[in-house]
Amino acid sequence: MPFAPGAIPRSESYDAFVASVPDSRASPVKSLARARDASASATTGDDERPRVMLLHCGGTLGMGVESFELREADVVPRAGGKYRPLGASKYLLDVQEVIPELRDFARLDVEVLMNKDSSEMDGKDWVTLARALHERREEYSAFVVAHGTDTMAYAASALSLMLVGFGKPIVLTGSQLPLSFARSDARQNLIDALTCCCASRSCGGTVDFAEVAICFGGKLLRGNRASKTSATVYAAFSSPSYPALARLGVGVDWNHARLLRPAPEYAPQFELNSNVIRVPVIPGLDIEKAYGDLYGRGVRGIILEAFGVGNFPQSLVPWLTSQASRGLQIYLSTQCQSGELRPELYAAGLGALAVGAKSGPVMTSECAVVKMMLHIANPELELHVSYSGEAGDVDFCDIK
Structure with a gap:
């Protein structure tokens, strides 16, 4: 698929942008949206819709084909397809013209923070996004x-x-097909994400939802418990170790008991060290040949993905001992998607713990990697402590 690498910073509300567009470009959809807004304002007086910010970072959702004019001069050949930058102005027009219902839920502002293929995103981009959210929190x-x-x-x-403790909903979403495609899932995912963000208004009651989540394919999942498990189906994300926070169909079925409890205080952190890798254990692994001196090559932390509850060949312990003595941070995880970690039950696990490896409740591989990045830069952030519901056992006999 043609993605659009590169950053295009732009900050502009929809209303301000539309005001700058000549009347000759007005569409029936835009006129309908304006008429509905004018009618609502006249009948309700003060606008009680919540203010919501849509931050666009890139990905399939914002890609354009039919909805944008494509000049061959703008196309850049690259491996796997043809790419071109996605114009911020065009995106601002498209997202609220194509989905005018978004304005029924909230006073929506749109900002194109960056416009990148997510495979190109890294820790610096996460910091940029986190700071943008922090600066707009109030x-x-x-x-x-x-x-x-x-x-x-x-x-x-x-x-x-x-x-941690941000105290407001942050919902990530995207799509398997671009918004401009006829069978795109982008429209429903955006509407569902906004529905969850405005839960107290759109769901007819009070919903204590104030955490980072992924809304995709009709499910709202805790963000640090989710993984992408399909490259093609619309329900692309799963959460094997934690139940869905909500399921969206004709109505919204909230799992109130599983929503994150408020943190005692807001404690943002914007430093991380990206020199972290995953080391999955495989049968017969020659760890020296496969990985050698990781610390000497600049790696500062590893997620050692063991078997089952924390078992692996004892032949790895000398290598772990050597690397740990040089300063390599080690988190002992598992290749299983759920369950518990008990590395102390095995000689190899005890050996790893003895040289300073940390272990704790099962986290997703994605979350374990990110947490290690943060731990290296902020040692006070403990790897085995759950800060945002990212770890901890769940009684699956008592969930939806």
Whole structure:
């Protein structure tokens, strides 16, 4: 698929942007939206819709084909397809023209923070996004983040740990097909995400939802518990270790008991060290040949993905001992998607713990990597402590 790498900073509300567009470009859809807004204003007086910011980071959702004029001169050939920058102004027009219902839920402002293929995003981009949310925290009731699906779970995990106690909904969403495609899932995902953000208004009651989540394919999932599990189906994300926070169909079925409890205080952190890798254990692994001196090559933390509850060949312990003595941070995880970690039950696990490896409740691989990045830069952030509901056992006999 043609993605659009590169950043295009732009900050502009929809109303301000539309005001700058000549009347000759007005469309029937835009006219309908304006008429509905004018009617609502006349009948209700003060606008009680919550203010919501939609931050666009890139990905499939904002890609354009039919909805944008494409000049061959704008196309850049690259491996796998043809790419071109996605204009911020065009996106601002499209998202609220094509989905005018968004304005029924909220006074929506749109900002194109960046416009990147999510596979190109890294820790610096997560910091940029976290700071943008932090700076706008007092202005808006909730936030929707349009993000590419490939690394959405990493970004959601990062935001949940960098903005502990943020106290307002931050919902990431995207799509498997661009908004401009006839069978796109972008429209429903955006409407669902905004529905969840405005839960107290759109769901007919009070919903204590104020955490980082992913809304995709009719489900609202805790962001740091989610993983992308399909490249093609619309329900692309799963949460094997934690139940869905809500399911969206004809109505919205909230799992109130599983919503994150408020943190005692807001404690943002904007520093991380990206020199972290995952080390999955495989049968017969020659760890020296496969990885060698990781610390000497600049790696500062690893997620050692063991078997089952924390078992792995004892032949790895000398390598772990050597690397740990040089300063490598080690988090002992599992290749299982759910369950508990008990590395102390095995000699190899005890050996790893003895040289300083940390372990704790099972986290997703995405969350474990991000948490290690933050831990290296902020040692007071403990790897085995759950800060935003990212870890901890769940009784699956007592969930929806």
